[in-house]
Amino acid sequence: MIHAVNRRLCVAPMLDWTDRHCRYFHRLISNEVMLYTEMVTCPAILRGDRDKYLGFSTAENPVALQLGGSDIKDLAECAKIAEDMGYAEINLNVGCPSDRVQKGRFGACLMREPALVADCFQAMQNSVSIPVTIKSRIGVDDEDSYEHFSGFVEVVKTAGCKTFIVHARKALLQGLSPKQNRSIPPLKYDYPYQLKQQNPELEVIINGGIATVDSATEQLRHVDGVMIGRAFWNAPWLIREIHDAMGMEKQLLSRDQVLLSYVDYCQVMIENGLSLHWLIRPILGLYHGLPGNKKWKSYLVTEAPRRKDDVAVISEAREWVKDVS
Numbered sequence: 001m002i003h004a005v006n007r008r009l010c011v012a013p014m015l016d017w018t019d020r021h022c023r024y025f026h027r028l029i030s031n032e033v034m035l036y037t038e039m040v041t042c043p044a045i046l047r048g049d050r051d052k053y054l055g056f057s058t059a060e061n062p063v064a065l066q067l068g069g070s071d072i073k074d075l076a077e078c079a080k081i082a083e084d085m086g087y088a089e090i091n092l093n094v095g096c097p098s099d100r101v102q103k104g105r106f107g108a109c110l111m112r113e114p115a116l117v118a119d120c121f122q123a124m125q126n127s128v129s130i131p132v133t134i135k136s137r138i139g140v141d142d143e144d145s146y147e148h149f150s151g152f153v154e155v156v157k158t159a160g161c162k163t164f165i166v167h168a169r170k171a172l173l174q175g176l177s178p179k180q181n182r183s184i185p186p187l188k189y190d191y192p193y194q195l196k197q198q199n200p201e202l203e204v205i206i207n208g209g210i211a212t213v214d215s216a217t218e219q220l221r222h223v224d225g226v227m228i229g230r231a232f233w234n235a236p237w238l239i240r241e242i243h244d245a246m247g248m249e250k251q252l253l254s255r256d257q258v259l260l261s262y263v264d265y266c267q268v269m270i271e272n273g274l275s276l277h278w279l280i281r282p283i284l285g286l287y288h289g290l291p292g293n294k295k296w297k298s299y300l301v302t303e304a305p306r307r308k309d310d311v312a313v314i315s316e317a318r319e320w321v322k323d324v325s
């Protein structure tokens with residue numbers, strides 16, 4: 001067993017997936033996992049519906065807000081707004097390769113502009129007292145050597161950044177969709193490993209392709225933390241399994257109690273006008289790999305769109321899985 005001290009477990013930021021409902025559900029599963037919002041751009045915060053983009057429940061805490069942008073003043077202002085709202089960390093997205101993001105000169109293309117990232121970091125960190133962190137790739141296009149990557153980190157580190165979350169594959173800025181950019185470029189875990197070895201004072205959190213308890217605990221022999229995205233969406237109970245393997249807090253809700261608490265939450269959200277159809281998305285994988293899983297899922301996806309304000313759908317679906325742990 002890996003001891004939890006100074007070891008971090010994180011759910012990756014995922015656009016359209018890690019919304020506040022998903023995060024509320026994940027928090028019921030683990031009181032120690034670090035949660036990240038979807039990427040929110042500065043213009044959305046400064047000129048959009050702030051409650052829509054930033055609203056969250058304190059029950060989700062600790063939550064990091066992931067910002068997308070490269071305007072120094074806007075980033076500093078957004079970081080401050082988020083701190084005042086109760087967020088626990090600000091994270092800058094230096095990994096998204098989408099065309100829209102590139103046009104805005106942020107996301108992964110910022111790996112080419114370490115001095116600008118350093119300035120963004122510094123401005124944000126000067127405006128808040130919570131930690132500011134960076135989530136990057138290991139490179140972009142043909143700028144993919146370890147020297148390029150460590151050169152980027154060196155510049156941002158000099159500005160004071162102490163935590164680097166590294167999606168351990170490069171991004172190709174032309175010709176691949178964001179989805180392909182999450183699987184086609186090969187994973188190179190040795191980059192973050194070497195980074196940690198050469199910079200023991202930095203907190204290095206590794207991300208990309210980690211999907212089992214064993215692979216997560218193996219990573220923790222090399223780096224300070226693991227961040228997991230798709231595997232937690234597909235099988236959210238894996239959060240608890242890794243939480244347990246890391247020796248974190250024991251007295252937590254059982255799988256069934258987590259579900260029942262989430263049902264109570266859904267009831268309140270439905271009274272506030274939300275649709276059950278949306279709220280069930282994070283729980284579809286709760287029984288991944290267990291008997292009854294298929295029926296549980298298909299009952300939810302068939303019934304929830306038809307009975308958008310009837311939380312009883314979840315209790316009915318639970319009949320298929322109620323005997324599993």
Ligand SMILES: Cc1cc2nc3c(=O)[nH]c(=O)nc-3n(C[C@H](O)[C@H](O)[C@H](O)COP(=O)(O)O)c2cc1C
Nearest residue numbers: 012013014015038039093167208209210228229230
């Ligand atoms: C649907 C989806 C949306 C994503 N949105 C974001 C995002 O908003 N910000 C970000 O930094 N990464 C985003 N990512 C990338 C993940 O945070 C993560 O880096 C990537 O999925 C690799 O980790 P994994 O193999 O554990 O899924 C997204 C991934 C997915 C699947």
